[in-house]
Amino acid sequence: MTQQQTPSETRPYRNRFGELGLGEDAIRSKLEKTWSDLFYGDPDTRIYYPMDPDKGYMLDTGNLDVRTEGMSYGMMMAVQMDKKDEFDRLWLFSKTFLQHREGRYRHYFAWHCKPDGTPLSPGPAPDGEEFFALALFFASHRWGDGPEPFNYAEQARIILRACLHQGEQGEGDPMWDAATKLIKFVPEAPFSDPSYHLPHFYELFALWADEPDRPFWKEAAAASRAYLHLACHPDTGLSAEYANYDGTPAPIQPHGDFRHFYSDAYRVAANIGLDWEWFRADPWQVEQSNRLQRFFRGVDPADYRRYTVDGKPFDEPALHPVGLLATIAMASLAADGPDAADFVRRFWETPLRTGPRRYYDNCLYFFSLLALSGQYRIY
Template sequence: MTTSTQDAFYTGHYRNCFKELGYSEQEIAARLEQAWSDLLTGDEDVRIYYPVGDDKGYFLDTGNLDVRTEGMSYGMMMAVQMDDQEVFDRLWTFAKTYMQHTEGRYKDYFAWHCKPDGTRISQGPAPDGEEFFAMALFFASARWGDGPAPYDYADQARIILRACLHQGEDGEGDPMWDHETRLIKFIPESPFSDPSYHLPHFYELFALQADEQDRPFWREAAAASRAYLQTACHPVTGLSPEYANYDGTPAEPQRHGDFRHFFSDAYRTAANIGLDWEWFRADPWQVEQSNRLQQFFRPIDVEDYRRYTIDGQPFDEPSLHPVGLLATNAMASLAADGPDAEHFVRLFWDTPLRKGVRRYYDNCLYFFSLLALSGRFRIYLPREEA
């Protein structure tokens, strides 16, 4: 596999890793369209999208039978990449109607999960949802144009980002970013982070489109997140914990579990690093990191994926989402230049969408990897920024 020398942001060129390995444009496009169709309207043991009434829809977490800001914002990002405005608007209308707070300490944040009928299960937000909502809305604005509220996409994105940075300045609530370190928090009230939440490639774009006074913060956040990931990822295995302190060390066990290890949340870190390299190529460490991670997983069969300490010691506990982990290992090939990059792309190509109860998270990561490795996970900017 070859890598281009310049980033997609400046060149407008996106690598198609599948094409580099000999797959045709026609079969790649067909694979992407079929996967999107399967997620939306496929068999009941594959689909994760469900329309509601005339104007709403949701992505269902099939393992927990709830609707999460993670999946809703992921679905919106998938929809804008696939140029599917109807699905995008349905997801956004559901999230806006049932999940976004209109007052109180969480005003303009989103309750992180609810029932399929819109009843909130928890009031608190999860910041990975807010950052994906905002980026998807900016892309929608650039790709389709803004309409009347709530489809004034760019304004809606700015409302979310404004809350993310300034919540609590009136004395009620907390921001989603730690202002001292410029790092995203696990939840607004927490004094630690989640490495898989770090999306410096999004923050670079927020710095172009957020409120003018906040743009320097987003540029600093991008640099801070890239530096943070170097401390959170193990220098030999490349594995990162699910939760980590602001210095990158694994966070102490929480009331709801022990998240010091490499498990479900942490899979996304490799994908985020790969996409950041594809879009901006700002940190050569990302190449070394992606090689390390792939080298660790190369001898392990997908069916043998497990929970691991970040120094690579396996637990008896198997991975809940082996297909999702394979997908992110493959997406690391956007940055990796080692001998394992081709192996993971081919293995991913030969792996179908997951079926069954646990399919939701796996197939979200799967579809993002399919987009990215086909050169179709793209930046959309308003003309004056492009």
């Protein structure tokens, strides 16, 4: 795939909803209404809030803070929907309040702050940086670059430069492990988070990042695809929230036990589905997606739980059942088994989550809605 090619030029983006017989008008209407609900809807639904005069933020409604996860997700949603004003507001908030200007985290983003921009924790979470970078590249290609900080492509390259080279000229650590070419959980961590692995993003960074770094990104895409083979259980398809570089669940951390299949890990299915949709590089992804859907066959979302990676349920229910359903459905971009259409249909019939815990579920919901309608695209 060259820089100019996208799946729509080599083959159509797959519209899984259309394959169910749903009409284009109904699909487009649902997509537009969901955007409107999340960005401008009722207080019990929306997660985006503009800030006068020129900024905006995505609120983690369960924790009442602003996270790089949500900010970068919101930017990706906005560029996919061709919503430049919201994109620029989110980016300016992130640039102003979250991005470090000096020190060991220079050019990284503090992972969360208060809605008024007051800092909470300085450390970065690398999933934010990779989503920021690709959303910025897409913005550059859709809308063109403007004056700083809206020189989108250069802003993306600044982020990626830091991700690979932090610490070479002073303090700090890179976000990718040089030996394995795998993304870390945080720059200082000796382990990873399987849901951070986005080989389909790295394929594009290999086209658009600083030229000397492009071979690394190509190798990182291959390394992450191979890593997911190790991190996903061969029978259940489940993965841990945190995992070592060999794919085994990471040790218990001071802030909790993340050896099991829970909230972070839901995203692995969605990431694999989108990687298959964009690049078709790893046939294992089809088998993996079938495996995961088979595990959840017949399980009502109200009964989703925390699970060990080999499939033993805990008494603890899933904190984000709508988000989990959304990602299982998004796996249908790769799955070709008997469950794929059923999960797409169930997802289509499921409304947005409302209430205090809606933020994470509904971010995953919107990405799945984009992807399964063929609208999560390379720009």
